Amino acid sequence: MEVIDTQFADQISLLLQSPSPLQVQEYFDDLLTTKRSHGVQVKPTNHYGKGVYADMDFEEGDLVLKDPMLVGIQHSSNKIDCLVCGCCFCFIGSIEMQIGRKLFLQGLGGPKDVCFNEKLELLMHEKLELPYSKKFPLPGVINCPGGCKEVYYCSKSCAQADWDNCHSLLCTGEGSKSLNNKALSKFIQHANETNDIFLLAAKAISCTILKYRSLKAVYDKEKDKEKNHVSDVLGNHNFSLLLKAWKPLLMGYKRRWWDCIALPIDVDVSEEDSFRMQIKQLAFESLELLKAAILDEECLPLFSLEIYGHIIGMFELNNLDLVVASPVEDYFLYIDDLPEAEKKEVDEITRPFFDALGEGYSVCCEGTAFFPIQSCMNHSCCPNAKAFKRDEDRDGQATIIACKHIKKGEEVTISYIDEDLELEVRRALLADYGFICKCPRCVEEDHSS
Numbered sequence: 001m002e003v004i005d006t007q008f009a010d011q012i013s014l015l016l017q018s019p020s021p022l023q024v025q026e027y028f029d030d031l032l033t034t035k036r037s038h039g040v041q042v043k044p045t046n047h048y049g050k051g052v053y054a055d056m057d058f059e060e061g062d063l064v065l066k067d068p069m070l071v072g073i074q075h076s077s078n079k080i081d082c083l084v085c086g087c088c089f090c091f092i093g094s095i096e097m098q099i100g101r102k103l104f105l106q107g108l109g110g111p112k113d114v115c116f117n118e119k120l121e122l123l124m125h126e127k128l129e130l131p132y133s134k135k136f137p138l139p140g141v142i143n144c145p146g147g148c149k150e151v152y153y154c155s156k157s158c159a160q161a162d163w164d165n166c167h168s169l170l171c172t173g174e175g176s177k178s179l180n181n182k183a184l185s186k187f188i189q190h191a192n193e194t195n196d197i198f199l200l201a202a203k204a205i206s207c208t209i210l211k212y213r214s215l216k217a218v219y220d221k222e223k224d225k226e227k228n229h230v231s232d233v234l235g236n237h238n239f240s241l242l243l244k245a246w247k248p249l250l251m252g253y254k255r256r257w258w259d260c261i262a263l264p265i266d267v268d269v270s271e272e273d274s275f276r277m278q279i280k281q282l283a284f285e286s287l288e289l290l291k292a293a294i295l296d297e298e299c300l301p302l303f304s305l306e307i308y309g310h311i312i313g314m315f316e317l318n319n320l321d322l323v324v325a326s327p328v329e330d331y332f333l334y335i336d337d338l339p340e341a342e343k344k345e346v347d348e349i350t351r352p353f354f355d356a357l358g359e360g361y362s363v364c365c366e367g368t369a370f371f372p373i374q375s376c377m378n379h380s381c382c383p384n385a386k387a388f389k390r391d392e393d394r395d396g397q398a399t400i401i402a403c404k405h406i407k408k409g410e411e412v413t414i415s416y417i418d419e420d421l422e423l424e425v426r427r428a429l430l431a432d433y434g435f436i437c438k439c440p441r442c443v444e445e446d447h448s449s
């Protein structure tokens with residue numbers, strides 16, 4: 001066992017204790033009120049933990065819920081394709097910048113002629129305007145306040161929100177509040193080379209530390225007024241503040257990553273134990289790098305392997321794809337729809353870029369995120385709702401749409417898998433989520449098979 005795990009065993013088990021139904025109810029009622037999501041409630045189900053229930057009638061196609069993420073990341077491999085805000089994940093810059101940057105960074109200057117590559121640079125720096133691009137305006141690019149040149153934003157408010165929420169600890173720029181920028185870069189490199197779910201876990205830990213620090217500052221101020229304050233590292237007051245800061249993660253459904261991760265198809269069942277040990281070792285290596293970068297003496301239990309494993313496990317079981325459609329796709333579709341004569345003229349300018357982009361012209365922003373309310377939605381193979389982005393949903397929030405009539409009081413369910421598959425295939429896929437589905441359709445198909 002790791003030192004922190006042994007030393008803080010009691011606190012760790014409190015951090016992992018399932019919240020009472022009342023705590024769950026209060027937390028989600030509060031969250032839904034703050035987010036002004038009035039159509040749903042989170043309540044205990046009869047069978048499997050908590051679930052989301054309709055608080056009003058919905059018709060097919062109605063918006064049931066917009067759920068802002070707790071933490072999210074853009075996949076590292078997607079960063080060349082799409083320049084998006086590091087907080088709300090909307091596309092930023094301009095159509096020209098998106099196209100020029102992507103082609104330039106990929107070294108895909110098409111025909112390797114100097115003239116074309118010069119054009120890409122001009123595009124990237126917005127010194128060359130493409131016809132009709134103004135019809136697809138994007139917010140300007142705001143730099144990271146810590147100067148890292150890794151993350152950009154759509155507005156000063158998004159930059160500040162991300163800084164205050166988690167980025168100040170995970171920024172590799174000069175203004176970073178991490179312990180050691182080199183160690184942080186090593187942690188990030190390890191995550192990029194192994195599994196970027198570690199970046200999501202690091203965001204969750206940073207969020208908790210920063211929340212803890214702000215709760216502590218308020219607490220100390222109050223205490224100062226009382227004059228007799230004695231600061232005790234991880235004493236009762238501090239731990240109760242840490243528990244409070246941890247609350248959003250406390251609510252998530254968690255299992256240890258190395259226990260819950262699905263066995264890859266190329267790993268034989270006889271090698272399962274050794275596979276799970278390797279996964280645990282990988283988490284250990286990542287955690288050691290993270291500790292060197294952002295360890296906080298007052299939040300030590302957060303850096304135990306047990307907690308790290310549970311946070312990653314929660315993201316593994318509950319994470320949802322973060323997808324934001326590309327305005328570059330809209331742009332080229334618009335050009336393609338122009339009246340023939342005009343299209344011919346415009347095409348002469350845009351065609352070389354379109355050809356160089358190839359199929360990549362429509363790549364979306366892709367990543368992984370944790371959505372607090374959507375992650376409470378249970379699965380059904382005959383769901384009444386689905387995660388679906390409409391044309392207007394151009395940021396990183398999860399959008400849930402009713403796919404049939406939902407009555408007030410009914411549970412809102414989504415399908416975690418492609419529900420059109422056969423019973424046996426569905427069962428195999430759902431085994432990765434750790435349960436056997438007993439929805440009405442599975443029960444009926446099971447009886448008739």
Ligand SMILES: C[S@@+](CC[C@H](N)C(=O)[O-])C[C@H]1O[C@@H](n2cnc3c(N)ncnc32)[C@H](O)[C@@H]1O
Nearest residue numbers: 048049050253375376377378379433435437438
């Ligand atoms: C994303 S969570 C859903 C919320 C969860 N019920 C909770 O209490 O936090 C997924 C977990 O819920 C349970 N679950 C969801 N749908 C289920 C179903 N149709 N049958 C059995 N268990 C289900 C499983 O334990 C699954 O791993």
